[in-house]
Amino acid sequence: MSQIWVLGAVFCLFGVAYADEVCYNDLGCFSDLPPWGGTKERPIARLPWLPDMIGTRFLLFTQKNKYYQEITADANIMKVTNYNKLRATRFIIPGYLEKKDEDWAQDMCRDMLKWESVNCIAMEWKAGVKAPYAQAANNARVVAAQVAHMIHFFMVNYMQTADKFHIIGHSLGAHAAGEVGTLVPKLGRITGLDPVEPYFQGANRAVRLDASDAAFVDVIHTDALPFTKNQLGLGMSEMIGHIDFYPNGGELMPGCTKNNGSPSDLDSIWEGKVKFDGCNHARAYQYYSESTVKAQGFVAYPCPDKDSFAAGMCFPCAEPSCPLMGQSAIKFNMTSVPAGTKFFLTTGKNKPFGRFSYRAKVLLAGSIWPNPGIMYVALKGDREQTESFQLHRGMLSPGYTYELLINTDKDVGEIKEMTFQWNNHIFNPFKPKYSASRIELVRGKDKKIYNFCGVDKVGEKVLQSVPPCQA
Structure with a gap:
């Protein structure tokens, strides 16, 4: 009898188990029947x-x-x-x-x-x-x-x-x-x-x-x-x-x-x-x-x-x-x-994972003849600025608009300026110059549009500052 009493006390203390259900004090009972099992x-x-x-x-x-x-x-x-x-x-x-x-x-x-x-x-x-x-x-x-x-x-x-x-x-x-x-x-x-x-x-x-x-x-x-x-x-x-x-x-x-x-x-x-x-x-x-x-x-x-x-x-x-x-x-x-x-x-592959999204449309001006090259743009805000993003790699064609979706880990705040740069790994004796004559930037989170206008054309690896357009 004493062994049965002890066994009963153990079940009361820790729970009572059956073939398909177990109960625990204060927590309720748990079944292994469908939908919990056997499905x-x-x-x-x-x-x-x-x-x-x-x-x-x-x-x-x-x-x-x-x-x-x-x-x-x-x-x-x-x-x-x-x-x-x-x-x-x-x-x-x-x-x-x-x-x-x-x-x-x-x-x-x-x-x-x-x-x-x-x-x-x-x-x-x-x-x-x-x-x-x-x-x-x-x-x-x-x-x-x-x-x-x-x-x-x-x-x-x-x-x-x-x-x-x-x-x-x-x-x-x-x-x-x-x-x-x-x-x-x-x-x-x-x-x-x-x-x-x-x-x-x-x-x-x-x-x-x-x-x-x-x-x-x-x-x-x-x-x-x-x-x-x-x-x-x-x-x-x-x-x-x-x-x-x-x-x-x-x-x-x-x-x-x-x-x-x-x-x-x-x-x-x-x-x-x-x-x-x-x-x-x-x-x-x-x-x-x-x-x-x-x-x-x-x-x-x-x-x-x-x-x-x-x-x-x-x-x-x-x-x-x-x-x-x-x-x-x-x-x-x-x-x-x-x-x-x-x-x-979209997130980044490393910390910080969060991203701030923009779409840039860049109207290129410059040399009358297309030339091979790589173009980059970057954002400058009232908080900080971003790294450069590759806008295009291939032929640079004046009068053509290039588009890029930008995802940056920088919360730059309000955009105050953009920068443009280009380079080429092939020597060009004519030393062409290019300019981001106009940039339309759309902020992803609220559809806000920024417009920037560039004037001076720049040579290879020279940074162009592109300020807001004047009314």
């Missing part, structure tokens, strides 16, 4: 681990504490923290973890707090996420329940409302955020950072992030190639939010490469047992983190598809139809565009 999208059924095995931690960052404070849903513990009930609260839930960047959620909290006073809670569940993939996907459900339990604790003890909470989830963490929204009705916002594809794309809405999970759901897609051999796009491609962003087309990010391997390698990839470049997948949280300090570098353009965007067909922005991807996305008025609109933008 086309989720063929392997798994029950989530015990919370202690998952090892979830809540790390609180505020502007008042230099280091994080580990918190739990305990009134006595919370009394000695810097949690402020008058501030908005953000939870950051990581998913796929690269060894070099396992603590990125903590870094994101630190970036946020440079610019605003919030309660930022970085989640940690490294043991639970570094499991075989099907297991990790189900462990995320317990993490979601733990976050929901913490939110309910705040709502009861601090009289906060659900709309004051924002959940930011990456990869598996994005779908955990969706489950939080199911457990906490009227949640304010969920941000999905490249929600992971395997076991979720095409699956029942109950198991994945969906626009119904919060009042505002924004999603950034960065690794949306199909999850097939030698592509292995970990991220979803389908639209699942109120607003979905596809930087660089959403499939292959500048500075990253395609993922090699086979779908059968998923467990080894996920647990870090084989070499895998998670660069594309990680870009989503890198972009978002930068957006907290450099929002204007992430202007996104409504466009029907990535090819139309790449061809410049959706430039410039017709105000107010262009949102800012990342932290400031919630400021966008969704009624300004049709439902189901996709948003595209």
Whole structure:
């Protein structure tokens, strides 16, 4: 009898397990029946681990504490923290973890707090996420329940409302955020950072992030190639939010490469047992983190598809139809565009990733005969100036207008001047001279037009200053 009593006490303390369901105190019950397992999208059924095995931690960052404070849903513990009930609260839930960047959620909290006073809670569940993939996907459900339990604790003890909470989830963490929204009705916002594809794309809405999970759901897609051999796009491609962003087309990010391997390698990839470049997948949280300090570098353009965007067909922005991807996305008025609109933008291959976009049309004047050469233009603003951008390489034909889409990492402010330069690697004894006689510059974010007029023609490698046209 004593052994039976002990066994019963263990089940009461840690949960009661059946063939298809497990229950944990304060967190509810979890089934491995459809739609959670045994479906086309989720063929392997798994029950989530015990919370202690998952090892979830809540790390609180505020502007008042230099280091994080580990918190739990305990009134006595919370009394000695810097949690402020008058501030908005953000939870950051990581998913796929690269060894070099396992603590990125903590870094994101630190970036946020440079610019605003919030309660930022970085989640940690490294043991639970570094499991075989099907297991990790189900462990995320317990993490979601733990976050929901913490939110309910705040709502009861601090009289906060659900709309004051924002959940930011990456990869598996994005779908955990969706489950939080199911457990906490009227949640304010969920941000999905490249929600992971395997076991979720095409699956029942109950198991994945969906626009119904919060009042505002924004999603950034960065690794949306199909999850097939030698592509292995970990991220979803389908639209699942109120607003979905596809930087660089959403499939292959500048500075990253395609993922090699086979779908059968998923467990080894996920647990870090084989070499895998998670660069594309990680870009989503890198972009978002930068957006907290450099929002204007992430202007996104409504466009029907990535090819139309790449061809410049959706430039410039017709105000107010262009949102800012990342932290400031919630400021966008969704009624300004049709439902189901996709948003595209360009980023750089290295930090800073944000870009400021312009289109330049340059009317060339100069020697009567065409000559081979290379032309460059640069922008000078009231804040700083850009590097030179190659306008054209080939024959330089006076009277012809050359066009260039410029993406720069410099926030130059108001454009005060442009510069023009040309050179040639072939000696020309006639020493021709050229001029940017007129430049029309259109700013992408708001369609503002600048006009510049050049007078003096310049020789090879001589910089021409092109000031604003005089009325």
